[in-house]
Amino acid sequence: MTATTPPITVPGDKSIAHRALMLAALARGASRLLNVPAGLDVLSTQRVLRALGVTILRQAQDDNGVDELIVHGSGGALVAPGTPIDCGNSGTTIRLLAGVLATRGLTVTLDGDGSLRARPMRRIAAPLAAFGTQIELSPGGTAPFVVHGNAHARGTQVEVVVPSAQVKSAVLFAALGAHGRSRVTGQLATRDHTERLFDAFGIACAADESGALVVDGPQTPQATDFSVPGDVSSAAFLLAAAAAVPGARAVVEDVGLNPTRIAFFDVLRRFGAEVEVHASDGGPEPRGRVAVRGAVLHAIVVEPAEVPGLIDELPLIGVLGAFARGTTVVSGAAELRVKESDRIETFARAARAIGVEVETSEDGFSVHGPARFHDGAIVTAGDHRIAMAFAVAGRAAEIAVQLDDPECVAVSFPNFAAALDSVA
Numbered sequence: 064m065t066a067t068t069p070p071i072t073v074p075g076d077k078s079i080a081h082r083a084l085m086l087a088a089l090a091r092g093a094s095r096l097l098n099v100p101a102g103l104d105v106l107s108t109q110r111v112l113r114a115l116g117v118t119i120l121r122q123a124q125d126d127n128g129v130d131e132l133i134v135h136g137s138g139g140a141l142v143a144p145g146t147p148i149d150c151g152n153s154g155t156t157i158r159l160l161a162g163v164l165a166t167r168g169l170t171v172t173l174d175g176d177g178s179l180r181a182r183p184m185r186r187i188a189a190p191l192a193a194f195g196t197q198i199e200l201s202p203g204g205t206a207p208f209v210v211h212g213n214a215h216a217r218g219t220q221v222e223v224v225v226p227s228a229q230v231k232s233a234v235l236f237a238a239l240g241a242h243g244r245s246r247v248t249g250q251l252a253t254r255d256h257t258e259r260l261f262d263a264f265g266i267a268c269a270a271d272e273s274g275a276l277v278v279d280g281p282q283t284p285q286a287t288d289f290s291v292p293g294d295v296s297s298a299a300f301l302l303a304a305a306a307a308v309p310g311a312r313a314v315v316e317d318v319g320l321n322p323t324r325i326a327f328f329d330v331l332r333r334f335g336a337e338v339e340v341h342a343s344d345g346g347p348e349p350r351g352r353v354a355v356r357g358a359v360l361h362a363i364v365v366e367p368a369e370v371p372g373l374i375d376e377l378p379l380i381g382v383l384g385a386f387a388r389g390t391t392v393v394s395g396a397a398e399l400r401v402k403e404s405d406r407i408e409t410f411a412r413a414a415r416a417i418g419v420e421v422e423t424s425e426d427g428f429s430v431h432g433p434a435r436f437h438d439g440a441i442v443t444a445g446d447h448r449i450a451m452a453f454a455v456a457g458r459a460a461e462i463a464v465q466l467d468d469p470e471c472v473a474v475s476f477p478n479f480a481a482a483l484d485s486v487a
């Protein structure tokens with residue numbers, strides 16, 4: 064099915080890019096990072112690292128707005144700016160950075176936009192306290208917050224109680240600066256980019272026989288050259304646009320195929336679409352080409368255990384449910400309520416606006432399909448994944464979908480509209 068469909072590329076993976084930038088910033092020596100996405104979230108990470116004294120030079124930018132960067136590592140010698148650091152809309156930036164700063168001798172205030180200020184931060188403050196780090200949160204447990212880093216932190220045992228890669232990663236970054244052995248236990252079955260990039264930057268971090276992640280600190284990353292694969296969570300929107308239309312096709316190349324991120328391919332198959340995956344490179348972050356052919360879809364049930372592997376794709380799965388015969392059910396996904404918006408409510412409100420029947424619960428939603436779609440105006444709540452999911456709905460259902468804030472896609476996929484237009 065791939066022979067006649069022109070392949071599309073998507074911007075580099077933002078989860079991977081945040082981590083590569085932070086490790087390069089802590090490294091000794093200069094790292095060359097290729098295919099770094101120029102979405103606003105990754106620009107936020109660059110801005111905060113520069114504010115901490117790291118030199119990041121942009122070597123080139125291609126037509127897709129993709130950057131090649133040289134990062135001159137600080138060797139760990141960060142400097143505190145006199146003013147609060149603005150992390151924009153990016154939860155990964157603020158939470159991972161809190162981990163980086165937790166075991167360095169600086170006091171820094173971290174802040175973000177209105178959406179980021181509404182998101183929970185006790186989930187990082189509590190585990191980072193195990194390193195003797197004091198984090199003063201705003202009332203309500205949110206940003207802005209002050210990190211009083213502890214340069215004399217000792218390695219420690221930390222249990223991650225929220226199934227969140229951001230929390231796990233914050234603890235792993237803190238362990239790099241602590242003296243002695245840290246063991247990280249608990250909810251670790253989330254995306255594993257930090258573990259893989261630690262390896263790429265020469266950091267020893269291994270799972271012991273009980274599955275705990277063990278880091279002997281302090282460790283300084285070694286500068287390296289690294290190319291970021293395309294973002295599979297961005298590709299998902301293009302693949303879904305094809306999946307929902309019988310006979311339509313989309314081929315995305317050079318996209319990340321990390322096993323902790325590709326559960327969505329299986330979801331597309333369960334809905335009834337045809338999916339082909341060709342891995343091309345086994346590097347620290349596997350990558351390759353994915354092709355999807357659309358079909359008449361039937362409803363699926365997403366089990367709670369699947370949620371961490373699909374967390375960013377759940378609104379899009381709800382949209383696909385509207386095209387599928389039967390009731391598509393997502394449960395065990397209360398985390399959706401604390402994303403860039405309350406994605407259970409924003410999804411349901413947007414779906415109803417175009418004629419989709421949805422019921423919500425505390426931790427998920429049910430969608431009845433196939434919907435009798437009609438034109439509608441969508442309140443995105445400034446949430447990029449809601450905007451992209453409903454642009455896909457509009458295209459696949461051939462209805463006019465008016466987004467109140469189409470620009471919000473820029474945090475992860477600035478050229479999204481053009482890429483969606485190129486799906487056959």
Ligand code: S3P
Pocket residue numbers: 077078079155226227228229230232254374375398
């Ligand atoms: C991310 C982890 C996920 C995901 C977010 C990026 C990461 O968040 O939703 O888009 O890069 O670690 P949680 O860790 O809060 O689940």
